[in-house]
Amino acid sequence: MGVDSGKALSQNPCLHTASLHAIHSIITFLQSKGLYQKDFARIFGMCPTILTSDVRSELNPVFNFLSKDLRVPEDNFRKVINKCPRLLICSVKDQLKPTLFYLQRLGFTDVHHLAYQDPILLVSSVENTLIPKLHYLVTLGFTRREAVEMTLRCPGLFTFSIQNNFKPKFDYFSQQMEGELDELKDFPQYFAFSLDKRIKPRHIQLVDNGVSMPLSLMLKTTDEEFHRLISQKNWID
Known part of the structure; x- marks a missing residue:
């Protein structure tokens, strides 16, 4: 099957005593x-x-959950499981x-979107992952409602590390870019971009050229579009 047996055995010692018949039954299922x-x-x-x-x-029970709770048709089970294999090791209850x-x-009322785009959220711990991420956004100065709206617009916020993502990017935004919270509220996708490869280089280019622009334009545009915007001396924010 192309599985690293050594790694699999170290992560699941029960495989040492599993019968080939039992494993084959799972594969067949x-x-x-x-x-x-x-x-x-x-x-x-x-x-x-x-x-x-x-x-x-x-x-x-996982497939019953996909069918009944997320309304995933049987012919789309493969798509959802391949998107997030961890669904298969989670307790439905x-x-x-x-x-x-x-x-x-x-x-998050769109179960179709949860199933096909963000199933990683379903395997995340409410107590240890989702709630702490919301709380951290609130500590930055957002209201809880604003923090929730940001996650609805950018569900990936729930998957980012506080120490390795949120903190360094917010520190740069507030200290070096001197940005306002409203900018992040309008464009929470800021946290999805690389600090060293995208945010810093583009911000430095804007400063060097005396140009300002909304976060979305600064980060979402292609390199060609970004340089074209910078070259427009009459650019208006």
Whole structure:
């Protein structure tokens, strides 16, 4: 299957005692749900515990959740699982349903988008990941409502590290760029761009040329478009 057996065994010692019949049963079950043989190297490589899961009590409930709660048709199971293999190792009762409920309360009402674009949110811990990220945004000066609206516009905010992403990028934004909170509220995608490869170089070019522009233009434009905008001396913010 193309799986690193040494890595898989170290991450899932139960594989030492798993029978080939049991593993084959899991593979057969997943194939019955639409997954292809070529998908398994990546899926099992990321989540080797799937290979010792119980089909009836652990795997089947996940597909029922996809079907009933996220309204994913059976012929799209493969697309969702390949997007986020970790779904298969999550408890529906203890993880997936409570997290879906929390996200829906925040305003993530589009289950189609959650299933196909942001399933990573469903496998995130409410207590250890989602709530702390919202709290951190509030400590920056946003109201809770504003913080929630930012995550609705840019769900990736829930996946970024506070220490490695939010903090250094906000420090640069507030100290070097002297930006206003309203700018981040309007363009929370700022945190999705690389600080060293995108934010700093482009900000420095703007300063050197005495030009200012909205964050979205500064970061989203191609290099060619960005340099063209800088060359327009009559650029108006």
